[in-house]
Amino acid sequence: WSSIYTFQCRRMKAFRHGRVIFAGDAAHQVSPFGARGANSGMQDADNLGWKLGMVIRGEAPDRLLDSYHEERAHGADENILNSTRATDFITPKSKISHVFRNAVLELAERYEFARPLVNSGRLSVPCSYDGLSLTGEDALPGGPARSRPGTPCPDAPLGNGFLLKGLGGGFTILTVDAEAPETVTEDGVTARRRAVSAADDPSGALALRYLGEAEGAVYLIRPDQHVVARWSGYDESALRAALRRACGKE
Template identity: 75%
Template sequence: MIHDRYQLAFKLYPYARSADQDADAPVRHPVVVLGGGPVGIATALDLGLQGIPVVVLDDHEGIGQGSRAICFAKRSLEIAHRYGCGQAMLDKGIIWNLGKVFHDDRKVFEFNLLPEEGHRFPAFINLQQPYFERFLVERVRQAQAEGAPIEIRGRNRVDQVEVSDGGALLTVATPEGPYTIEADWLIGADGASSPLRGMMGLDFDGRVFEDSFLIADIRMVNDDFPTERWFWFEPHFKSGASTLLHRQPDGIWRVDFQIGWDVDRKTELQEENVRARLDAMLGDVEYEIVWTSIYTFQCRRMKKFRHNRVIFAGDAAHQVSPFGARGANSGMQDVDNLGWKLGAVIRGEAPETLLDSYDTERVHGADENILNSTRSTDFITPKSKVSHTFRNAVLDLAETNAFARPLVNSGRLSVPCTYDGSTLNTPDALEGGPARTRPGSPCPDAPVSDGFLLDGLGHGFKLLAVNTEVPQGALPVVSVSTESDPEGALAQRYLGDATTAVYLIRPDQHVAARWSSYDAQAVSEALSRAMGKV
């Protein structure tokens, strides 16, 4: 029997009647978020921690079934840490550094993702999506107790949306009948099938890959597999054209089998057929099947993520293949980008046109992810005899030749996006500065005297002063010295060939501008640009 362990106490926000259902006229809210997945809850958390009232409407009452996304990148953990729940995710997750690539029965090579020293978080953790979502919801509960104006309404399904220049009117179905509310701003975080996108007559552009993967989450009784990522091309056990093995918390292992396009899904999901594939792979190993599913992947996005006062994020806006862990991680970067901008607009600190930069920056991020994801998928699932021959030749070379190993693509893993060319950037004025912290870049962490650099850079614009004095003024100043980091990580990441530096850091911890020394006028102009006023 296949057990579903994810049907646990994850019914976190059961239906409860709201005051809006008894109102004589539709109640208007500053922000309404459609969808209670990680992107929707993170959006509500970001805005609520800014003091902006937000209502989440979810047609479910909690966290969905199945492990789904399992690889969460360092940047997602850093964002969650700024919200107050990153450490809990790290404590629960499985840290993995070593990956091994196999072809048939041979190990081609291995790679180590252990990041350079001086970061609070590792490159990746494995953590089932239900846990990731639960930690976000638990942080919402804490924030609510602290006064954050966040409301999550379970079993509130949006059936109709009327969009206008001033917002949206929503018809919401509940177990006790429908009601209507209004929103100044509507955020579509309602997943890949996005009912909101459909109601607005919007669609994706992109590519659907004609292949299918069978997922099996299993618990092995005698678990002696190492905590590593193993990927087989054309595995000798013949359970699929390729196979991926990952460890998860609670003794659960994820196995992905590439099973082809023309398959009978119902037949493939029968327990005896799932076990036949697993038995061929694992041999004489006792295991329990926890959850199974079949997915077909695609690399697509909407043409625009912002449609006046309706904004899309996460899978509702873009979809990628699972190879490289770019789905949920890119969704968290959407939230990271959108939250501070929408907050600034609502507070009247920035013009509405600032939100156009959300569209351009995150479309750029989506295109980058789609490009990498498409390349990974084309390598894993070659669709012609020529591409298949090339793929296998690369694998053969990589076994004994290091130069060929970068060509092996079993999923280029997610990294945060750099917004090169963004209108919010001020031209670089730090001569000899490191390329990795140029304007538009996400700030890399580094050790400082009282912990880690990123701890001081969240929530609002900041000036980062490295080895120099900056007067306290309209912006908070974070002063650091390379003397506090004898290993040199801070100097390497923020100085390069320079001896002093001043950075203007956005609320999402991306670099807006940098100089060799403080100039009040230059900072003022850069801040105006970063707020979309120039």
């Protein structure tokens, strides 16, 4: 038995249909390059789980579930774009694309500048939710772009462990060489503080990834470890507003 395999990239128009919610391959399909199908399925579950839990417990309005489609359709579109680019490189769809692909392969053998142009299925990375409805303000002048609001938190070594393992499964107020209350409760939802210092990481990765040019920083982090908002110091009213926004209440 033999057949021709056809690469396909597509997604549902909407991931939520009332009380029925689609995730993983049921919601989107990508070509098998870069483990995008498996990774995005896990990210769907990570995104949906805390939101569904909050709605069931009465901590957030039902409309919070609409943000699941908003964010994960955005992630699916990003995966489809990158997977399609890899597919087009492997199997060019036009004469000029074929010429370009072959030129890249020939140049990459001898010249370093051409090697990043080789696209055989670059590995999946978590997408960022820049500018989407649950993402708050960036009030950290000189803060690193890789930890801006909407991005997944980058990990960093801390003593004998790592930062992400200590963030917990709820909303977290991450303070890096800054002060803040141990807990903040807004409309029934509590965010707990995780205090760290750049001095805890001799490698400098924590400061590079969370401080940049700033001397201290306060981050509000979602249960799925995406950054909601960040500030150069603790601002109670701003943090409470960001927490409400992240729960779909604004």
